[in-house]
Amino acid sequence: MTEFTYGVPQEQDWNALGDDEFRKIIRTEFETNYPQELRFLPHRPPFAMVADWWKRMSARGWIAPFWPAEYGGMGLAARKALIYHEEVERWGITRFQDHGIQMVGPVLIQWGTEEQRRRYLPSILNCENIWCQGYSEPGSGSDLASLQTKAVLDGDDFVINGQKIWTTMAHDASHIFILVRTDPNVKKQEGISFVLADMDQPGITVRPIPDMSGYAEFCEVFFDDARTPQDNLVGELNKGWTVAKSLLGFERIFIGSPKLPEYALEVLETVASARGVLDDPVFRDKYVRLQLDVEHLGASYKHFADIVARGETLGADVSMLKVWATEAFQKAADLIIETAGPLGAMKGSTRMGNVDVNVLAPFYKARPATIYGGSNEIQRNILSKAVLGL
Amino acid sequence: MTEFTYGVPQEQDWNALGDDEFRKIIRTEFETNYPQELRFLPHRPPFAMVADWWKRMSARGWIAPFWPAEYGGMGLAARKALIYHEEVERWGITRFQDHGIQMVGPVLIQWGTEEQRRRYLPSILNCENIWCQGYSEPGSGSDLASLQTKAVLDGDDFVINGQKIWTTMAHDASHIFILVRTDPNVKKQEGISFVLADMDQPGITVRPIPDMSGYAEFCEVFFDDARTPQDNLVGELNKGWTVAKSLLGFERIFIGSPKLPEYALEVLETVASARGVLDDPVFRDKYVRLQLDVEHLGASYKHFADIVARGETLGADVSMLKVWATEAFQKAADLIIETAGPLGAMKGSTRMGNVDVNVLAPFYKARPATIYGGSNEIQRNILSKAVLGL
């Protein structure tokens, strides 16, 4: 237990509350204060757009729900954490800097030095620093451990050279945590280190990569003799792979949440209604099949959520949620296009009967979902090996 | 050109006829003389059941349509051969001893000695000998070249030991052609020979293997010091792989014929009609999708048939026909079961409204179709390598 004070003190011991009471408090906060126009955004917004909300969360001490209370988090146990997350999804609260909250915080709490925690956690909690994650490289996508970006000690600094890619919102971030190769002469997983760096330096260049819908959520990040103090090494030198892997906790369940396919089904219903086919038997047959896919995703999600709520550890089988959720999402997005007829060609918001619908938004959101976060092929490899023993 | 006379002389030069005229002659023969009760049999029948018909074909000189006329065949060129085959399929003529006609004949004509041809071809043509094919073994299914059945020279005879499996209609055959390992010390494809043997000997035991529908079309064949004269080696010693591979000619197209899926669609229509759902929009949607799959199989089949008719050589891409045809067949068979409701459980012929339907027959026929004749996984491996260059 540290003497240093992180963030603001918690109003109460949330875990001591009943589930329903806790849910009510969360829901009231969200429904009362989260701006309507920011609900269910089609893309991850730049920080400026959502700054007021996150500063409010920060001031209330709610910005890091899953961190321990002594580090400025809400200290939610798994059961309450799930409820918090359900309410976030239910109200369509946007994501922001989850790399600071979801990754850097937990990593520093588990692996960091006291000094590192004091330096970085407060500025995550008060929204001063925004973090991004430098993992993937042009030559190492699915095969992450083959990464080539090098860090070499030069005095007290690491000097970093190389390139990262698919770095989410790097153009909006002040800091980056990266996996770098610090020993090229050992087995590929064994020469990797986990280091933190300030983005505001001449050695780092960011280039946004617009996706096929025209939006740039991802970036390339170039390191040309970028520097970071040796103090920014997290965990031991050459043990970065272990640090990175330690993050696969209960939050793995969230990527398989039924929320996105449910959202696609809502768009589908709007489109079908505007096109006058909601009662068409052929449409209904396809629609009902998808409803079942999503309902049974929900049943499967509940199975894993119950494990989390009991405080047990998730197994590798949780990967099935991501596979099923993203593929159901895609099927729904494809059926939206099909059902939209000539409107299936339209980019952006378009008029359908009495409503405006962004017909292709679910498609553009669903399509990469089977690629990012470990492609579904990689997930199936994992399931085959770890669950089926093949 | 040989002096020896094979089979009966041909009535005329079939290839000199116009396509329509030729088709009319074939069709008239089939429609006039092929017994109604033998049309579209659900299984390959034992010879006794169809002997009269094949003896008629033999007497007319039509039993071996694709063999050269000088060897007792009809000598049909590719264009006429396709028409012959179309009429066979159209009228639902059963298959019989295609291993003698389709395999042994062409192999001996290409690779056999004059002595071998004189010994074996006449008794294929007059239905005295019935052949089966001993290729697969318990340990070598998809990986045929790994076969282990051994043949060792002992005086003038090969002595054969080992086991074959999935030998079609071996319990109805008088002779067998087998791939045997004659040199265990070289690369697996290089130590294999192609030999012929008489089944009527103590060293050969046949055990039928009933399939899951209860019918036994396949057998195991055990060789315990079985003997066959050295003269029964076809082609050179240890060159059996080349002999076996040479048979991949234009007949590869037949395995991708639209006939079986078309038959399944007919059963489907009967079942749907009896169940009163022929005009149900949801049923129709599924049905029409399958109709399109089969129509477009027909369009693809025509593409390859045109190549054959032009006398050109088929490429590896023809494998797509088998994949598409068998998978469409299975989809149709599955939809039959679904549409049949409680009748989908019934084995054998069952009453539906005013007709008797064997609801599961298409299922039991379609299911192994993606396994036999080179599984669809193997076909996709071939297409990937030979066509896509992956």
Added chain:
Amino acid sequence: MTDADTLRMLTEAAAAAAPFDAKRVRGWRDKAPGFDRAQWTVMAEQGWLSILVPEDLGGLGLELDAATAIAQVLGYAAAPEPFVAAGIVAPQLLASCPAGETRDTVLADVISGTKVACIAHLNPSGELAFGSTAVRARKTASGYSLNGEYRFVPVPDADAFIAPVVLDRAEQGGKPDLCQAELLWIDAGLNGIEVERETTADGSAHGWIRLTNVEVPAAAQLAAGDIWPIFDAASDYGTIGNCAELLGNMERCLELTLEFLKTRSQFGQQIGKFQVLQHRAVDLWMNKEVARHALTASVATVMAPDVPAAARAQATSSAKARIGQTALHLGNDAIQLHGAIGFTDEYDLALYVNRAIAIAPYLGNAAEHLKRYGELKQRRMEVST
């Protein structure tokens, strides 16, 4: 909800009392009655046939999740015994009928295994006979006279059939009153009953029962008036039981497949190392898991206290629409992953696949339940808006 320990004990006991026995399973194929009366007695002794029957009626008084645990074990063992039809549906329906001498007697016989009974209700086209003229009942001085036919009766050699009949009404000129039905206990040994056995894929059979002037005593009446609520409830319980049996079937098909992938070699390596087969196996497993979770969720809904009939029906159809389809697909793909051996009669997989084909349509196949689910869902959404 039955507590986890009880469920585990039940499952273990069931696995011990009804293990997979290939010789036994094969032995009963194409042979009446298609299953083992001795084994049926064992099942009765274990209390399985009364598992849902309240204690005051002589049953175990457990809940639906206990019954599904048994059904799943029996599915895993490919057992030919008609547990779902005669051990879930019949006792559940009888227990829901008003108390009375006949009801009390036959319920006791059914749960003791002395008499095997199942419902008969479909007409020869596969529709529910209610509202059709497939079976006509006429009141007589001593009871009823029945004419007509039931088909797809899951236990053709049952001792008795529990059947809904619609009465011809004299005041309507002998026409049936479609709004009034009765539920009768029809002894299979009555004169005028002829049972044709129609063999199903697994070598068991369905009965096609033709009734010609069958005289049924008045005491055979189990219920009258609006019999459909209890009939539908028992059907839904049976459908859930059927899902559990199919789930057990799937689990064993998948196990056999994984074992095969780990032992069979081709091209110098274990075939389970081929990525295409790995991913196919993952998809089978994933679909089976989703089916399992779907069933868990539906069972929870169905056995919730005071669940409305529409919610119960929707949850039931939700599970069956999923599992009825997944079971057949899984069987198909299991064959494909095995190759030729998987299609032979002598390898056990065929027993499971044929069994799944035979039982999947019971009380409505996946497509029929998908339709019902869609209709119920739409109706309930309209009500709620």
Added chain:
Amino acid sequence: MTDADTLRMLTEAAAAAAPFDAKRVRGWRDKAPGFDRAQWTVMAEQGWLSILVPEDLGGLGLELDAATAIAQVLGYAAAPEPFVAAGIVAPQLLASCPAGETRDTVLADVISGTKVACIAHLNPSGELAFGSTAVRARKTASGYSLNGEYRFVPVPDADAFIAPVVLDRAEQGGKPDLCQAELLWIDAGLNGIEVERETTADGSAHGWIRLTNVEVPAAAQLAAGDIWPIFDAASDYGTIGNCAELLGNMERCLELTLEFLKTRSQFGQQIGKFQVLQHRAVDLWMNKEVARHALTASVATVMAPDVPAAARAQATSSAKARIGQTALHLGNDAIQLHGAIGFTDEYDLALYVNRAIAIAPYLGNAAEHLKRYGELKQRRMEVST
């Protein structure tokens, strides 16, 4: 049928005159008119805009297979020029109209590339305007007065629109006579025409055309009476052309994917060596091949002499039902096989996938054509039995 040599020459010439040019394609995105008038002139000079027009009307007088050869090349090049809408449908429809001063003049303008025209016929919900009240025409002393709107017009910056209108009839109290329609040549520059550009996935646009008291001269009439046979024929030709454009699109998507699979390495090997990706690629290729053969068969049917309208329509819908669906699936899977790079704007694949999404619904998407195919097939089977 066009002979193979001519087709090959046409294809080669087209590939030379309209190669893929990423910079040009990107340059026209989100920018009116969305394509290159200079390139349009090149296309006119090559004779492509008159390819189906009979020689006595100044055209090349070739057959449909020649037009599809061009469309396929343009699809392969992801060319933004509206060849199908303005180079197949418009000239084909004009050439089918009765000869006359207006018809002759505008046909000459269209095939010379001087004027770009396309049909406008859908109402804002996406249905055919015929029979709806989306556009009302009233006869005036000098011609017509039009009010209403057309949407989904594929060339929003066209010089003119060829549009079916239904006349209000004085003798019916100003109500439209739904059985009588006329086909008008509507100059885009007329007063009262407002065109809203709705951007489509590929950065080109559709026009939403609102007409307010637009005075159209009497001479603008191209056809009157039962205009639908020629309208439907031109639509079917356009649908076939659209299929060919999508086929070219698919071919390039597949090529890009195969190239990527052969160059990209992960886990120490070329990713094209992973069996799962190989089989996925085979399925893409196979579906593309089946689509190709389906198109060939349909083109042969459609251009057969004296083909009945119903057979032509069925063959057209057969091809579009297949290709409309295959194209979108292939695009999706091509992205997946590429991984993250496949979803970026700067990699060319995105141009093709977005183009396919934008053009696939033209004259009816796959689902609409599947339905039409099913209806036509059923109707024709009923007639033949």
